[in-house]
Amino acid sequence: MRDLRKRTLSDILRIKQVSKFIRENKRMDGRKLDEYRDIEIKTGVVKKAYGSAYVSLGDTIVIAGIHFETGTPFSDTPDQGILITEGEFLPTASFYAEPGPPTEEEIELSRVVDRGIRESEMIDLSKLVITPGEKVLKLFIDFNILNDDGNLVDAAMLAAVSALLTTKYPNPEKVAELENDRAELKDVERIPLPIRDIPMTVTIGIINNRYIVDPTLPEEIAADALLSVTHTKNDEICAMQLLRGELDYNQLFEILNIVLEKNKELRELVLSKVGGG
Amino acid sequence: MSEESQDEKKIVIPGEVLKDKKLRPGEKVIKTVGGLTVTTYGILAVERNKATVIPYKEIYRPRKDDIVIGAVVGYGNSGWFVDIGSYTKAFLHVSEAINEKFDSRHDELSNYLKIGDIILAKVTDVARLGYFQITIKDKGLGKIGDAFFIKVNPVKLRRIIGRKGSMINLIKKNINGDIILAKNGVIVFKGDYDSYIKLKKTIKLISEKTFASGLTSKVSEILSNDNTNIDE
Amino acid sequence: MSKSKEEYIRRDGRKVDELRPYSIRTGIFKNADGSAEIRLGGNWIVAAVYGPKEHFPKFQISQDEAILNCRYHMAPYSTSERKSPKPSRREIELSKVIKSALEKAVLLEAFPEMSIDVYIEVLQAEGSTRVASITAASVALADAGIPMRDMVVGCSAGKVDGHIILDVGEYEDKEGEADLPIAIMPNLKKIVLLQMDGKLTHSEFREAFELALKGAMQLYEAQVNALVSKVKEMGEIEEAEE
Missing domain, CATH: 3.30.1370.10 (K Homology domain, type 1)
Structure with missing residues (x-):
């Protein structure tokens, strides 16, 4: 990620300038240090999926889609459905994003998004059971980065959450009545997904000892540390990931204060654009 | 086409055929069976019957003596690979960067230029597409600090x-x-x-x-x- | 019995010679050198171009011309059943035929030893994606400033309920009697992609081919409009400096 050998001239020129701006408490795009870029959220963009969302965060573009299949529950959770999150960069995203098996960065991103949704208990997985111990619904969250200009965690989380909030899923009682489910699953009566919480992730970068909200790609590369924090609707912390770098103890708590503020702002935005909760 | 068309500026896209028999092919225009064919998306400019396309977008194609900005992105055996925003990296030979003799047994290229450094350079050789040589030895060239x-x-x-x-x-x-x-x-x-x-x-x-x-x-x-x- | 050609109305309400609603946009991605989006009925497809750029690995370079890499890929949520993100045999075949079609148009000889990457992502699929993909990819190539002999534009025709129809939709593909996707270079009048499955008599084939050609020319116009309107956003053309 920080390897400049794989960067283009334009990227390196932007990276070289980041700290020059930050020193003056300014950013290249004119934003305040604690300001998000323009956020666009559109739901229901892919009608073939059970739920979907398109999110742009400045020039970062993410699409998430929700699908269901039937499957066997895990033996330790016979009365719970299964949640699977898979995220990938599409090769359209950037000069360095190439087709192929998921990279460690893509897997980390998927797992960070997955953890936020899972640990907030956003979805009541017990409502995804068809026959306890035998048959449950598998919920797939697939998201793709179409264009990468940084802060993919926040963007992917917004896309996944917005898609889930607008998802209607096959009524498990009706699925139980099916004989050959796989082919007919999409025709089963659909009901809103049982939503219990709405997790929100805010990522902060540290550059020259200053805290930067919603870092762009050059800011991420120039940053000394990057921390993603996910909150539940009751302002509990439900997932964290130090994506890179090191933090002083006091920095951690200063960041948490900023995140708590920003998290509210983001949540209001999602609720106003998508509804739910 | 009428006589007025001589100075006409028009948006063109690849494949567009120019039927005017008087026209000669300039840049981004090729001869085809039907007449001249535009190959590149941009603005068509006709000057003295020569049809040329000013492209909408283009990857930089270096010419000898061009002054360019580059970013150091790699080390070779005897110099640096520099991204100048073209098709391939340009090569900066160590003798085009420092005056003293470079001895790789006792010295490192990174003592002079590091990955991520930005330089102002001059293109010295464009023999083939993909083999660009640059120098920073002329006056005013070299590493750019704060800008x-x-x-x-x-x-x-x-x-x-x-x-x-x-x-x-x-x-x-x-x-x-x-x-x-x-x-x-x-x-x-x-x-x-x-x-x-x-x-x-x-x-x-x-x-x-x-x-x-x-x-x-x-x-x-x-x-x-x-x-x-x-x-x- | 099948109705006459004039009155036959298709399942989605279209006449036999009618395209689905369509739109093409270009310059949709910031990072790519060129990009485009096509919507054709429920199809939603994006294409991005990177290059010409240094080709890796080095031992595979072509000394005479650029290598065109092409990937056609469907997103997991693009179909009503989840598609694994891993490329299927179908996607690999389509990548190949799309590449062959685009290669005929791009002036590869202008960039020896380089490669040009074309990435096509189907975000929602609803029949005839391969030809819509080519149409978008060719706009993305033009947007990247890559020189071409001509644009490439694709369209399909088929046979449903005994009728020859234009622009095969999803149900028509599944339930129809034949499917004929083509791609052409519209000014040079060359065919660069041609596939067919199902059964057609020679006269039906001719009718289907001509219908597909007609559809392709309509989409060509949309390609032109997408590119022309992009330049127009940059102001009224006025080259002479005041």
């Missing part, structure tokens, strides 16, 4: 410079600081933050309204406006 950079597509430079340098002179007259235009579309600015914002706004306007008429007066308006808050 602002603005990157535009190289096709925009024509308009930023303007006819006989009219546009760039107007900009330089109104902005405090040093401005260097590198041929690969990088604008280097040494000056204060507010002047930089003013310059960036101006360049943005010219890039977005490349083909607009009355551009000079719009640029003057920005430059004379002291209220320089950027609205992005």
